[in-house]
Amino acid sequence: MDSAPVLEVRNLHTHFFLRRGVVKAVDGVTFSLKRGEVLGLVGESGCGKSLTALSILRLLPQEAARTVEGQVLLDGEDLLAKSAGEMREVRGQRIAMILQDPQTSLNPVFSIGNQLHEALARRPDERGRSLRERAVDVLRQVRLAAPEQRIGQYPHELSGGMKQRVVGAIAISCAPEVMIADEPTTALDVTIQLQYLNLLKELQTSLGMGILFITHDFGVVARMCDRVAVMYAGRIVETGPVREIFDNPVHPYTQALIASVPKLRDTAERLRAIEGQPPALSDLPVGCRFADRCPHAEPRCLEKYPEAVSVGENHTASCWLAA
Amino acid sequence: MQRYILQRLVQGVILLVVVTSVVFFIGRMTGNPVDMMLPEDATEEDRQDMIERLELDGSVMDQFGVFIVDAVQGDLGTSIRYRQPATDIFFSRLPNTLAMIPPAMILAIAMAIPLGILSALRRGGIIDRISATIAVLGISTPNFWLGIVLIYLFSVTWGWLPSSRMGGPLNYIMPTVTLGTFLVAGFMRLIRSSMLETLDSEFVKLARIKGVSETAIVWKHCLRNALIPVLSLWGVFMGGLVTGAIVTETVFAWPGIGRLTYEAVIFRDYPLLQAVIIMDAIFILFINLLVDILYAYVDPRIRFE
Numbered sequence: 017m018d019s020a021p022v023l024e025v026r027n028l029h030t031h032f033f034l035r036r037g038v039v040k041a042v043d044g045v046t047f048s049l050k051r052g053e054v055l056g057l058v059g060e061s062g063c064g065k066s067l068t069a070l071s072i073l074r075l076l077p078q079e080a081a082r083t084v085e086g087q088v089l090l091d092g093e094d095l096l097a098k099s100a101g102e103m104r105e106v107r108g109q110r111i112a113m114i115l116q117d118p119q120t121s122l123n124p125v126f127s128i129g130n131q132l133h134e135a136l137a138r139r140p141d142e143r144g145r146s147l148r149e150r151a152v153d154v155l156r157q158v159r160l161a162a163p164e165q166r167i168g169q170y171p172h173e174l175s176g177g178m179k180q181r182v183v184g185a186i187a188i189s190c191a192p193e194v195m196i197a198d199e200p201t202t203a204l205d206v207t208i209q210l211q212y213l214n215l216l217k218e219l220q221t222s223l224g225m226g227i228l229f230i231t232h233d234f235g236v237v238a239r240m241c242d243r244v245a246v247m248y249a250g251r252i253v254e255t256g257p258v259r260e261i262f263d264n265p266v267h268p269y270t271q272a273l274i275a276s277v278p279k280l281r282d283t284a285e286r287l288r289a290i291e292g293q294p295p296a297l298s299d300l301p302v303g304c305r306f307a308d309r310c311p312h313a314e315p316r317c318l319e320k321y322p323e324a325v326s327v328g329e330n331h332t333a334s335c336w337l338a339a
Numbered sequence: 340m341q342r343y344i345l346q347r348l349v350q351g352v353i354l355l356v357v358v359t360s361v362v363f364f365i366g367r368m369t370g371n372p373v374d375m376m377l378p379e380d381a382t383e384e385d386r387q388d389m390i391e392r393l394e395l396d397g398s399v400m401d402q403f404g405v406f407i408v409d410a411v412q413g414d415l416g417t418s419i420r421y422r423q424p425a426t427d428i429f430f431s432r433l434p435n436t437l438a439m440i441p442p443a444m445i446l447a448i449a450m451a452i453p454l455g456i457l458s459a460l461r462r463g464g465i466i467d468r469i470s471a472t473i474a475v476l477g478i479s480t481p482n483f484w485l486g487i488v489l490i491y492l493f494s495v496t497w498g499w500l501p502s503s504r505m506g507g508p509l510n511y512i513m514p515t516v517t518l519g520t521f522l523v524a525g526f527m528r529l530i531r532s533s534m535l536e537t538l539d540s541e542f543v544k545l546a547r548i549k550g551v552s553e554t555a556i557v558w559k560h561c562l563r564n565a566l567i568p569v570l571s572l573w574g575v576f577m578g579g580l581v582t583g584a585i586v587t588e589t590v591f592a593w594p595g596i597g598r599l600t601y602e603a604v605i606f607r608d609y610p611l612l613q614a615v616i617i618m619d620a621i622f623i624l625f626i627n628l629l630v631d632i633l634y635a636y637v638d639p640r641i642r643f644e
């Protein structure tokens with residue numbers, strides 16, 4: 017899998033400019049996603065994963081949030097330089113996204129069919145099928161039972177797992193090059209989670225999309241991803257192929273995350289197993305951001321931020337121990 | 340859907356029975372109506388005479404029985420002042436009120452929806468601040484006062500508009516503004532806050548992710564959701580409309596139901612007052628039924644419950 021990256025994020029900074037100060041929620045994120053690859057973005061709650069995704073789509077949550085630096089290259093074109101109108105052509109058509117909670121991500125007052133049509137209508141069908149036929153077809157692709165009936169139904173008539181399939185159908189309706197899945201299974205029942213992950217994997221293989229898969233869960237990473245980027249306090253601290261990261265984690269934070277994966281899969285709680293708290297994003301230290309919690313911290317860790325260095329094939333880490 | 344309507348109808352009938360009883364017994368609790376109606380120098384003979392004429396000689400429960408039996412047959416008593424069946428008077432005045440409500444509603448809606456949406460879209464902007472001012476003024480200005488000020492300026496001082504009674508279209512302007520102002524503030528703030536909430540929702544985020552245009556986000560995805568709380572608070576607005584109509588019609592000598600209510604109170608015409616209140620209740624229940632049906636149409640979650 018050495019093809020050119022379809023999505024490249026370089027030195028991305030997205031900050032909240034609040035009255036009480038500047039919250040540097042995304043502060044120098046760099047990673048790339050290759051065509052047809054699944055890249056996991058892992059890190060504890062609040063480290064800036066969702067905000068990174070929304071920065072890529074340029075859908076920041078409020079006026080106070082702004083992307084102040086960096087580049088987001090889709091096939092080499094910088095999305096941050098595009099006009100609002102051009103950006104709308106990218107959303108849904110070239111980059112799609114699945115949100116975390118299926119209970120709230122569909123509009124309660126419009127039918128499933130209506131919400132699918134909105135997405136499908138943006139691209140004419142080369143086979144000349146009607147919107148309805150295409151909607152049924154795309155629902156079939158996400159393995160929703162009885163799609164003909166579903167399109168007339170409203171979100172409240174579907175279970176959480178079914179709704180998330182509809183959200184998936186919306187995401188693939190324009191055959192995007194990149195799909196961002198922001199913890200797509202955290203809100204689902206455990207039994208349904210696995211089915212959904214399998215479905216995503218299947219769609220990814222058949223459509224050849226690159227997926228940026230955001231999760232708390234290293235167990236899910238092992239199942240889904242080709243490569244993984246570990247994020248801590250607004251930056252990527254380690255990147256590498258999944259096997260390599262599991263077998264040979266270099267950054268102490270990655271090591272702690274992997275050590276805290278229990279044998280039995282439960283939910284997000286486990287990442288808290290690491291002692292201490294991440295630093296306040298409004299008052300970040302100059303040195304390594306993990307230093308407070310790191311068992312190997314040395315004086316130089318506090319003085320200067322460790323730049324990413326190569327520690328193996330396609331494997332980089334930002335830690336003075338590796339430098 | 341039919342079950343839903345039937346359910347609402349049954350609820351309406353129960354409510355009507357409650358309203359009727361409350362109106363009746365409160366009327367009696369305020370004292371013997373005869374004492375209130377007779378002039379101060381009336382003799383005991385006059386008093387007996389009146390008691391018999393108004394069939395007030397039985398016990399309160401007996402009177403209530405008679406009242407209910409008559410009411411079911413459409414007889415809500417005879418007005419003391421007009422000496423006509425109270426319902427006849429009500430229906431002769433009803434068209435005048437019905438002629439004033441739609442323009443006031445249209446004015447309120449035509450102002451509230453765009454202003455509510457615009458102030459939600461540009462929170463803290465100029466339109467938001469102007470509409471907040473309008474809302475504060477609208478809520479804190481008693482509408483009898485607004486009515487009087489309008490009359491003073493537009494009729495007395497400048498002589499542009501007729502000050503009272505019905506007539507040509509010009510007669511509608513001031514009552515419409517007076518009654519509409521009463522409604523617009525609440526409407527506008529409600530639409531603003533529910534627009535803000537929906538604009539911030541996950542489904543709007545997903546719609547943007549799909550690449551839906553901002554225009555469709557506002558007018559399709561948000562507005563329909565934002566109208567749900569407005570419709571569910573409709574009952575409160577109806578209450579406001581009734582009190583608003585009483586004040587407005589009184590100020591502008593508008594011969595409608597509101598003015599009739601006021602007269603019934605002033606002239607102690609208790610059968611008329613009872614009848615007007617009960618008919619108002621029926622009217623409000625009917626409007627609320629229509630709104631409930633509309634509500635079910637807007638919000639599919641209701642339709643299937």
Ligand SMILES: Nc1ncnc2c1ncn2[C@@H]1O[C@H](COP(=O)(O)OP(=O)(O)OP(=O)(O)O)[C@@H](O)[C@H]1O
Pocket residue numbers: 032039041059060061062063064065066067068077078232297
């Ligand atoms: N509206 C906001 N105002 C101020 N700060 C915010 C706002 N939204 C998010 N943040 C900050 O941005 C940081 C990153 O948020 P983000 O949602 O990207 O975290 P996340 O990694 O996706 O976490 P989770 O795993 O809980 O979803 C948070 O720590 C928070 O401090």
Ligand code: SF4
Pocket residue numbers: 267268269304305306307308310311312313314317322334335336337
């Ligand atoms: S740079 Fe120092 S403090 Fe930071 S993770 Fe490495 S060893 Fe720990």
Ligand SMILES: [Mg+2]
Pocket residue numbers: 065066067198
């Ligand atoms: Mg998140």
